Amino acid sequence: MMRQFVADLHVHSVLSPCAAVEMTPRNIVWHAAKHGIDIVAITDHNACDNVVAAFEAAKGTNVVILPGMEVETEEEVHMIVLFEKMRQLKVWEQFVKLHMSGRLNDEKRFGPQFIVDAEDELIGIKPEMLLTSLRVNLAEVCEKVNCVGGICIASHVDRPANSLITQLGFIPPDVGLAAVEVSRLTNPSEAIKRFPAIGNLPIVTSSDAHTINDFLSGPRTVFYINEPTLSEIQQALKGKNLRKVVRQ
Amino acid sequence: MIVQEVVDLLQAEVVAGIGKCDNEISGGYASDLLSYVMGQGKTGNIWVTMQGHQNIVAVASLLGLSAIVIAGDVKPEKETISKAESEEIPLLITTLSVFAVSGLLYEKGVSGA
Numbered sequence: 001m002m003r004q005f006v007a008d009l010h011v012h013s014v015l016s017p018c019a020a021v022e023m024t025p026r027n028i029v030w031h032a033a034k035h036g037i038d039i040v041a042i043t044d045h046n047a048c049d050n051v052v053a054a055f056e057a058a059k060g061t062n063v064v065i066l067p068g069m070e071v072e073t074e075e076e077v078h079m080i081v082l083f084e085k086m087r088q089l090k091v092w093e094q095f096v097k098l099h100m101s102g103r104l105n106d107e108k109r110f111g112p113q114f115i116v117d118a119e120d121e122l123i124g125i126k127p128e129m130l131l132t133s134l135r136v137n138l139a140e141v142c143e144k145v146n147c148v149g150g151i152c153i154a155s156h157v158d159r160p161a162n163s164l165i166t167q168l169g170f171i172p173p174d175v176g177l178a179a180v181e182v183s184r185l186t187n188p189s190e191a192i193k194r195f196p197a198i199g200n201l202p203i204v205t206s207s208d209a210h211t212i213n214d215f216l217s218g219p220r221t222v223f224y225i226n227e228p229t230l231s232e233i234q235q236a237l238k239g240k241n242l243r244k245v246v247r248q
Numbered sequence: 249m250i251v252q253e254v255v256d257l258l259q260a261e262v263v264a265g266i267g268k269c270d271n272e273i274s275g276g277y278a279s280d281l282l283s284y285v286m287g288q289g290k291t292g293n294i295w296v297t298m299q300g301h302q303n304i305v306a307v308a309s310l311l312g313l314s315a316i317v318i319a320g321d322v323k324p325e326k327e328t329i330s331k332a333e334s335e336e337i338p339l340l341i342t343t344l345s346v347f348a349v350s351g352l353l354y355e356k357g358v359s360g361a
Contacts, residue, residue, distance in 0.1 A: 074283075075281075076280075076281055076282060076283065101283060101286075103286065106306075106310055109306040109309055109310055110303075110306055131303065131306075132282065132283050132286065133281070133282075133283040160300060160301065160325075161299065161300070161301035161303075161325075162301075
């Protein structure tokens with residue numbers, strides 16, 4: 001049945017070195033369920049080791065997890081990539097692993113990268129440096145993601161760091177972006193005036209949460225869709241088949 | 249050359265790490281792409297950039313850079329300043345462009361190595 005679904009398409013777990021230790025998949029899901037967030041995409045920097053735990057934690061709840069990642073391209077542009085199925089994300093992860101910088105994380109300077117299970121137990125520590133760029137450019141990232149069946153959303157285009165607009169100065173028209181994300185710093189209705197480069201691209205807002213407080217304070221995007229899936233969200237972004245973005 | 253001499257040369261404002269302005273400068277590096285700084289910057293280098301977010305301090309600290317110059321009238325984020333303060337990395341800001349800063353440093357014998 002068509003109804004409104006509240007979605008947060010950009011949430012960091014404890015795998016991201018910059019995220020707080022409270023950001024375990026279980027805790028994220030628990031807070032989502034309690035606060036009526038229907039769809040949550042777990043999007044850690046250049047890695048996705050905690051997505052399975054999020055799926056596990058969401059079993060038996062009304063929360064739907066979308067498998068995703070926040071990728072840093074060679075141009076140091078941050079991109080949210082989302083997939084329908086975990087197996088697609090695994091294919092994407094293989095591609096990412098081939099293009100890692102080869103550097104190891106320095107926990108003291110960048111923060112720890114925890115891999116956990118659905119009960120908050122520590123499974124391991126990710127050794128690779130995640131908070132750096134992949135050796136693959138924006139166009140290649142978009143092409144590969146689209147080829148695997150996912151979508152690309154340019155992260156926080158209104159922010160001064162790691163945004164598509166600040167890094168490149170413009171939004172390449174030919175890379176097949178599904179949307180741009182505006183951060184909590186900017187009212188989405190003003191975003192288009194302040195950043196005319198957005199043009200006709202759909203705008204979403206997400207929390208980009210690194211703490212539970214970020215997660216609860218939003219922002220989020222409300223979609224009018226038939227079921228909480230990526231293909232429905234894709235249709236809403238395009239305004240197809242009566243699906244739409246109700247509110248950013 | 250030490251960082252304090254650069255401060256005087258550029259008439260720059262020191263917004264953090266003032267206690268380390270006696271750091272010796274081994275050479276210079278200019279880039280806004282952090283991964284390249286990590287790959288190509290060298291210990292003791294002074295780094296000229298227009299990035300103002302806090303990861304620049306992590307990179308500088310990782311490499312043991314002597315100072316960061318944020319050029320082009322970019323204002324660093326609050327977190328960048330507090331992190332540079334705690335990591336004791338001199339953070340200089342100037343209205344001069346990256347090109348102008350690099351040129352002035354080069355003239356004074358700070359090489360690109």
